[in-house]
Amino acid sequence: AQKITQTQPGMFVQEKEAVTLDCTYDTSDQSYGLFWYKQPSSGEMIFLIYQGSYDEQNATEGRYSLNFQKARKSANLVISASQLGDSAMYFCAMREGPSGTYKYIFGTGTRLKVLA
Amino acid sequence: SAVISQKPSRDICQRGTSLTIQCQVDSQVTMMFWYRQQPGQSLTLIATANQGSEATYESGFVIDKFPISRPNLTFSTLTVSNMSPEDSSIYLCSVVVSGETQYFGPGTRLLVL
Numbered sequence: 001a002q003k004i005t006q007t008q009p010g011m012f013v014q015e016k017e018a019v020t021l022d023c024t025y026d027t028s029d030q031s032y033g034l035f036w037y038k039q040p041s042s043g044e045m046i047f048l049i050y051q052g053s054y055d056e057q058n059a060t061e062g063r064y065s066l067n068f069q070k071a072r073k074s075a076n077l078v079i080s081a082s083q084l085g086d087s088a089m090y091f092c093a094m095r096e097g098p099s100g101t102y103k104y105i106f107g108t109g110t111r112l113k114v115l116a
Numbered sequence: 117s118a119v120i121s122q123k124p125s126r127d128i129c130q131r132g133t134s135l136t137i138q139c140q141v142d143s144q145v146t147m148m149f150w151y152r153q154q155p156g157q158s159l160t161l162i163a164t165a166n167q168g169s170e171a172t173y174e175s176g177f178v179i180d181k182f183p184i185s186r187p188n189l190t191f192s193t194l195t196v197s198n199m200s201p202e203d204s205s206i207y208l209c210s211v212v213v214s215g216e217t218q219y220f221g222p223g224t225r226l227l228v229l
Binding site: 033035037042043044045046047050052091093095099100102103104106107108109 | 117146147149153157158159161206208210212215216217218219220221222223225
């Protein structure tokens with residue numbers, strides 16, 4: 001069974017609009033971490049935002065926010081005021097396991113295209 | 117975070133040959149990983165590089181095909197051995213500096229002909 005599910009293979013958004021990229025996860029661990037990464041066409045993986053399972057507040061980093069709904073096991077990424085440079089692949093990931101033996105699981109990704 | 121470099125950034129190789137990819141970090145890190153990303157796919161963990169001991173490989177990856185060295189806390193190598201076109205991928209190293217956030221190197225784009 002997929003532990004990280006990203007149901008949107010591709011998304012379009014108009015420049016300056018907000019967009020939500022969906023991510024659901026499945027784990028039986030009480031302690032886990034959720035991450036979003038951006039991968040432009042250059043191939044590098046850029047860390048965007050992190051949410052710990054015990055964090056009660058939704059994480060925010062500049063134009064990025066993570067809509068964490070623990071009961072629904074969802075961790076959606078919201079990008080506000082989209083820019084052309086936001087066009088890229090976006091991966092949701094989850095950290096499982098105790099400290100020192102972390103394992104990271106990635107979703108299949110969502111390709112975002114920002115339209116001028 | 118950490119500054120992570122990888123060499124080479126890209127290479128084109130002939131089938132049957134081997135390529136060694138280097139990963140250098142600007143600070144000592146406890147956890148270091150190697151991933152493969154095949155064209156159009158997500159990331160797949162190859163192994164955890166353990167300092168001073170054998171790497172821990174994921175299911176489907178073996179040491180004979182992907183030998184890994186990690187002589188210290190700032191450096192690791194991944195060798196892709198006896199390459200075939202199916203090995204054409206982006207290879208990424210990553211580290212956990214503090215907490216649990218994973219940071220990635222710039223990747224090595226490998227094309228096997």
